[in-house]
Amino acid sequence: MTDAKARRRYQRILRWYPKEWRVQHEQVMLGTLLDMDDARGRRGPTFGEAWSLRLDGLRRRLRPVDDGLAGRRRRMTPAIVGLVIVGCVSVGGLAAAAAPAALSDEGRAQLLATCLNDKGWATEIGADGGVAVEYQSDQEAQHLADAESCITTLQLNRIAKPSRAQLEAHYAKLLAAQRCLEERGYATPKAPDRSTFVVSGGTWSPFAALPNGTAEDLAQIERACPQPDLQP
Amino acid sequence: MGVSGVSRELSNEVSFWVLAALSEESKHGYAILRDVELLSTSQGSPVSLKVPTLYGALDRLNRLELIEVVSEEVVDGRARRYYRLTEHGTAALEEETVRLEARVRVARSVMPAGSSASTSAVVDGRGR
Numbered sequence: 001m002t003d004a005k006a007r008r009r010y011q012r013i014l015r016w017y018p019k020e021w022r023v024q025h026e027q028v029m030l031g032t033l034l035d036m037d038d039a040r041g042r043r044g045p046t047f048g049e050a051w052s053l054r055l056d057g058l059r060r061r062l063r064p065v066d067d068g069l070a071g072r073r074r075r076m077t078p079a080i081v082g083l084v085i086v087g088c089v090s091v092g093g094l095a096a097a098a099a100p101a102a103l104s105d106e107g108r109a110q111l112l113a114t115c116l117n118d119k120g121w122a123t124e125i126g127a128d129g130g131v132a133v134e135y136q137s138d139q140e141a142q143h144l145a146d147a148e149s150c151i152t153t154l155q156l157n158r159i160a161k162p163s164r165a166q167l168e169a170h171y172a173k174l175l176a177a178q179r180c181l182e183e184r185g186y187a188t189p190k191a192p193d194r195s196t197f198v199v200s201g202g203t204w205s206p207f208a209a210l211p212n213g214t215a216e217d218l219a220q221i222e223r224a225c226p227q228p229d230l231q232p
Numbered sequence: 233m234g235v236s237g238v239s240r241e242l243s244n245e246v247s248f249w250v251l252a253a254l255s256e257e258s259k260h261g262y263a264i265l266r267d268v269e270l271l272s273t274s275q276g277s278p279v280s281l282k283v284p285t286l287y288g289a290l291d292r293l294n295r296l297e298l299i300e301v302v303s304e305e306v307v308d309g310r311a312r313r314y315y316r317l318t319e320h321g322t323a324a325l326e327e328e329t330v331r332l333e334a335r336v337r338v339a340r341s342v343m344p345a346g347s348s349a350s351t352s353a354v355v356d357g358r359g360r
C-alpha cells in the first residue's frame with residue numbers, strides 16, 4: 001500500500017464518524033494514524049485497528065459526546081443516523097445459511113436493517129449501503145440500545161477477521177515481500193511458520209523492521225517491494 | 233463536571249498516563265501515544281493505545297479542562313494538534329499520584345514482611 005493509498009483508506013474509514021466530528025478532528029486523527037504507521041514501518045490499519053475506528057465512529061454517531069460515563073445520554077435533535085455496515089453477519093437463523101464472507105455489502109446492510117425492523121424501527125437503505133434510521137430526540141436512548149444490541153448480535157467486531165484461506169494467501173505474499181526486502185539489504189523480522197501466522201490472525205509483517213525514514217524513503221522501498229494488502 | 237468527575241477520570245488508567253505524558257511538555261497525538269506506551273512499560277504492563285481510545289481520552293480530559301490545545305500545525309502534509317496540561321490538570325495529576333502512593337504505602341504496611349517484590353521503580357524509567 002502506498003502512502004497515498006493508505007491515506008485514502010483511512011479517509012474512507014473515517015467516514016464512519018459523524019460529519020460534525022470530522023470537521024473538527026478528521027485531519028488531526030489522520031495525521032496521528034499516518035505517524036503511527038511510519039513508526040511501525042507499515043501502511044494502513046490492521047483489521048483490528050480498522051474496526052476499532054469504525055466502531056468508534058459508529059458510537060459517536062449514536063452518542064455524540066463520549067463522556068466516558070455509561071448511562072448519560074446527550075439529547076439530540078430529531079436526526080437521521082446513517083450506519084454504514086460492512087462486514088458479515090450472523091443473526092439467529094439467517095446466519096446459518098449464508099457464508100458470511102460471501103455476503104455483499106447490500107446483504108449485510110439488509111441484515112442490519114432487518115434486525116432494526118424487528119425492534120420496531122423504520123429503516124431505509126441508502127445507495128451507499130448505509131442504513132438510515134429516523135427517530136425523535138426522546139427515542140435516542142432506546143435507539144442506541146437497540147442499535148448496539150443489533151451490532152453485538154451481528155458480531156460486527158468479529159466480522160472483520162480474515163478467513164483462514166485469506167490469511168494463508170496473505171502469508172505467501174508476505175514471504176515473497178520478505179525475500180524482496182532481504183535481497184535489497186533490509187533486515188526483516190523472522191517469519192513465524194504458516195500455522196502460527198494464521199492462528200495469530202496475521203500479525204507478522206516483514207515491513208515491521210524497516211528503518212525510520214521519510215515518507216518518500218518508505219514509498220521508494222514500497223515501489224521496489226510492494227506491501228501486499230490483506231483487504232479482500 | 234465536579235471534583236468527583238475529575239477523580240473518576242483520573243482513576244482511568246489511560247487518562248492517568250496521558251496526563252503523565254503531557255506533564256513534561258506539550259505534545260501531539262502520536263507523541264502522546266508513544267510516550268504513554270513508554271511510560272507505562274516501566275510499570276510492567278505497557279498500555280498499548282488504539283488511536284480512537286487516545287482521542288476519546290483527550291476529548292474527555294479537554295472537556296474537564298485538565299488539558300488544553302496549545303496549537304495546530306501541518307507538518308509534511310499532516311495535521312498535528314498539540315496539547316498541554318492546564319494548571320487544573322497538573323494539580324489533578326499530583327493529587328492522583330499522592331493518592332496512589334498512599335494506597336501503596338497502606339497495602340505495603342499490612343502485607344506480611346518478605347513479600348516485597350520490586351515496586352519502587354515506577355515512573356522514572358523512560359529508557360531513551
